[in-house]
Amino acid sequence: MTSTWQIETFLTIRNGRLHIDGHDAVDLAREYGTPLFVYSESRIRHNIARLKQVGDNVGCGFKLCYAAKAMSTLGVLRAVRDAGCDLEVNSGGELWKALKAGFRGDQLNFNGLSKEAWEIELAIENGVYAIQVDSLYELSLIEETAKRLGKKANVSLRLVPGIESNTHSGLQTAMLTSKFGMMPDEAFGAFAKYKDSEHLNLSGIHLHVGSQNPSPAVYTQAFDEMFGALLRIYRETGIRLQHINLGGGFPVNYLRDGSQADDFPAEQREMFAADFEPAEAMKFAWAEVRKKAEAEDVVDLLEGITLLLEPGRSIIADAAICLTTVRNHKQRPVSNGQRTTDNGQSEELSTVHYPLSTATSSTDRWLLTDAGFNILLSMETYKWYYHLISAERAGEPHETPYKLAGPLCDGGDVYFDIEGEGRLPDHRLLPDNVEPGELLALLNCGAYSLAQASQYNGRFLPPVVLTKADGTAELIRRRDTFEDLIASDL
Helix, strand or coil, X not given: CCCCXXXXXXXXXXXXXXXXXXXXXXXXXXXXXXXXEEXXXXXXXXXXXXXXXXXXXXXXXXXXXXXXXXXXXXXXXXHHHHCCCEEEECCHHHHHHHHHCCCCHHHEXXXXXXXXXXXXXXXXXXXXXXXXXXXXXXXXXXHHHHHHHCCCEEEEEEECCCCCCCCCHHHCCCCCCCCCCECHHHHHHHHHHHCCCCCEEEEEEECCCXXXXXXXXXXXXXXXXXXHHHHHHHHHHCCCCCEEECCXXXXXXXXXXXXXXXXXXXXXHHHHCCCCCHHHHHHHHHHHHHHHHHHCCCHHHHHCCEEEECCCHHHHHHHEEEEEEEEEEEEEECEXXXXXXXXXXXXXXXXXXXXXXXXXXXXXXXXEXXXXXXXXXXXXXXXXXXXXEECCCCCCCCCEEEEEXXXXXXXXXXXXXXXXXXXXXXXXXXXXXCCCCCEEEEECCCCCCHHHCCCHHHCCCXXXXXXXXXXXXXXXXXXXXXXXXXXXXX
């Protein structure tokens, strides 16, 4: 029986084991150790090609830029570059890495809201496509820097339009309460003030509706907001914008398997299982905005722009797995939905996610792995869900519930919602009799995992293997050594 998490030619089961692009996950773990991230170049290319279809569905220019913040290891950046995708960066460091990976300045958008002078200088010197401006103060700083350098800076003003979507509160970026961007009236005033500047090319406007948006409707709303701004800027200042940037935020279906979907509250389930075609969403959004452009008799204004998108998660999340080994196991007593506390009293347990009666009548089986929130931070900060399977017994039924936890000295370093607030399953389902030494795989974890990783608890950052389109597997990041733990110490 084919598991629904399988993806033809990419994530498959052969001889009972998990394979990624034809490579045996168990063999990779034996060669490189665990924890180990494995990225697929073919899947990255597939996801980029899927998003490029947006360009076929809109009647204007189109530019796709991968959001490097999701994962910026040089090997991944080169894979993105070779797939014909441009890049969005969020710091001078990411900008430097992008140039190191072979991107030209005109292939880069520079985001961020606390830019330092040296970062602005680096962007201007390299002629980036647009510096996304977060405030009026930053705009003046960019002009001063460009004047000092004797150059002209390409800028795009970021708006905060007050758009809300049903995603995690920490992933909302278009609300008036968020820290990003400037109020629309501020931006319109800036276009009027700086339209004749010798050192600023006011080339576009930008907004971002957040990440993992479960509904395509937010993109129609965002496009409508951008068109209104585009039209107002033209009528008040005479400036014909060169581009509008709708950011990214397209969702990834983290619940492809579906075996634990019922363990989530409805809103969480809607977010984690979100799945729609970006090309169709943008096609509908374009059609709605074109109607307004026709009514205003400014179709030429709309057709004369370039639409920018900056997806990260939807390009890289499902292109990677994290292999982790069970290092320890134990049992804890559970009885009729109650747990015995340290002082001998009984307390009620939350059974919102997974009924304890289906676990065992008396015990919770715990598995302790070598992958914690030091490399999968979202499991703690956002209570994020990554589907878990046995890489060694991928073809066997996954019906036995276990408590899963990582190696860190924090009670929150677990694969479930220890706060009992119903945001993650209480248990993970794996084959029966999982013992120390068994190899497990966390799926869909390519975005915001290693990019946010740390050496917390003195743990080595893991290696990364890229399965190449030519059928080979290449180490693109080595595992840390003891010396790496103190490399910056004096």
